[in-house]
Amino acid sequence: MTKKEIIIEFEKYIGNDNYSGWYVGITNDIDRRLFGEHNVNNKLDRWIWCPADSKDVAQEVEEYFLDAGMDGDTGGGNDDTTYVYAYKKNWRTNP
Template sequence: MRKTAKEIIADVEEHLTKSNKHYYSDFYVGITNDIERRLFIEHNVEKKSNWWIYRTATNKTVAQSVEEYFLNKGMKGDTGGGTDDSIYVYCYEITNLTKE
């Protein structure tokens, strides 16, 4: 289900409460058009043992606005990535095994 920026931000903020970390800088945020490739292969996030979340935005503009919101809060990542069909917003807890 595609969500608005406000809905995605609320979902991520709620999910953050389930993490042991207390700072936005302990997390990475990004956008992609292929969640499996980007999150679990390229960033090396372990599906079963790492903290992660992703949501589908209504469009790339919405995805970018969510990404920028969390970057401004202090999460790691960068703007300008993705392609025209990058509608997935993802976030994960940075560990010594993940690749930023």
């Protein structure tokens, strides 16, 4: 997906929720990162992910949402890090 397509999908899903309550990141393994390392519950928590056309696109989307107020950090990944994800932070999750 393109940068614009992913941003639109994320914004539709998150709606009017405050971005500061969300975490954004990129990965090459959604299950490991989102449900393992971040401890997101796939049935109880709010989360979204999209495949990006490239690592560069994934990083651009990540930076867009970081600049908009989401929690997270830049600089991770390798060439196959093409998934962008976000989740609503709560007491269960681990940023």
